[in-house]
Amino acid sequence: MAHPLRQDARPVVDASTTARGSRIDLDGVSRRYRVGEVTVTALEQVDLHVDEAAFVVILGPSGSGKTTLLNLIGALDVATEGRVRVAGQDLTAASRVERARLRRHTVSFVFQSFNLFPGLTALENVQFGADVAGREHPREAAAATLAEVGLEARAAHFPHQLSGGEQQRVAIARALATGNPVLLADEPTGELDFRTGVAILELLRRQAEAGTTVLVVTHNREIARVADRVVELSSGHVVGDGPPPGGRAPVSELHW
Template identity: 45%
Template sequence: MTTTAFEPAPAGTGTALSLTGATRIYGAGETGVIALRDVSLELRQSSWTAVMGPSGSGKSTLLQVAAGLDRVDSGRVVLGGTDITHASDQERTELRRERIGFVFQNFNLIGALTAEQNVALPLELAGRPPGRDTVRQALALVGLGERATHRPRELSGGQQQRVAIARAMITRPQVLFADEPTGALDSAAARVVLELMREMTRSGQTILMVTHDPAAAAAADETVFLRDGQLIDRVAGADATTIASRLVVLEARR
């Protein structure tokens, strides 16, 4: 793996993302479900926060409202100093295109495109096609400089995830949102991806990651725990055993 630094979007040393009293309700009346209940969370620049909790605890909803994919019913969401709580659909689309990145469990690469074409795609769609050198550098940063012309089927799962990370990072996002980024990988490939994400934070990137894996969460700076839509616990610098124990307690209290 190369040790060259990533270059995330310029930002200060303050808050990269904050949620204040964020509440999201699906449905109405007696059939309404409170997916997120009065959650307040602040992510500092260059920090890596993992989100854990039992199934149905609100993890995915938290990620979606923080990334502007969904709206809160009450509360406030601020990204990089911009209040996006009441942003229009067009403003949210531009926000996702210009200021945030996504990495998913299943990579979401386009099979017909090469690695370099997949990486270039976000900027192509934004009307700002990158030069080949820029794309090749992004792939080199994730250790895949020699795989630029390979298609996803010619890459391992871990390599595909690294292509997905390069694709997310080429736009220099203020916050990278990762949804189970190691969930489809074996332990060796997962370690490489987690090491890569740590290198990103050293270069100023902010990461919010949903995971079910205590080992992945232990790689982050802090882990927050949700249950029934509420943020009920958080630990900083904990190892995988400690995190797993906290999760077992949450499951037992359901």
């Protein structure tokens, strides 16, 4: 199989922006779905501007539109109205190929249910991220990233041989191994126990401090305490935006 990315491996964003996170801008963004005869509005006139290397928590109850927001930023979905810009690229009019390219070189995902490839070892799952992003020496990069999340000893294990927390750390390592400037995490601690969840948040926090723009979607208000900024959604509208009440707390102070 030839490398499917070789011809378009050039990142779509400027190298200077990828080095230390990327800016995200949403202006008047709406997303509506047709479900049979009914139109469901997931997001309505959302304006959001995120600086580079920020650690932002999108908070809201189930059905508030937070995952839809993440999908629009991650170029998995297209807005019905408004404009979405990530790392300087306007996604509103982007083609399928352009959006795929942005996912390869600008954003990376961490999912609630990990979505690791069961046929690949932990190291290979991480390498997948590096491979897709077209990084040089992907295996070495993957090994280093896996070590960064403390799983170098588990490199040769398959997902089913890892605990839930370890699987999520591999998923984060896979996202980090891309070297992309934006990291999108959808309920990354949703399926984890407290201790493991805290460890994961610590890891994500460190990424932001290292320069990656990190957006974490959660319904857990406690998690929002470690963010630089909390954007609260309700019924598709932004109902709150600012630093966490009482200021940013260290991860060690979290309880849930």
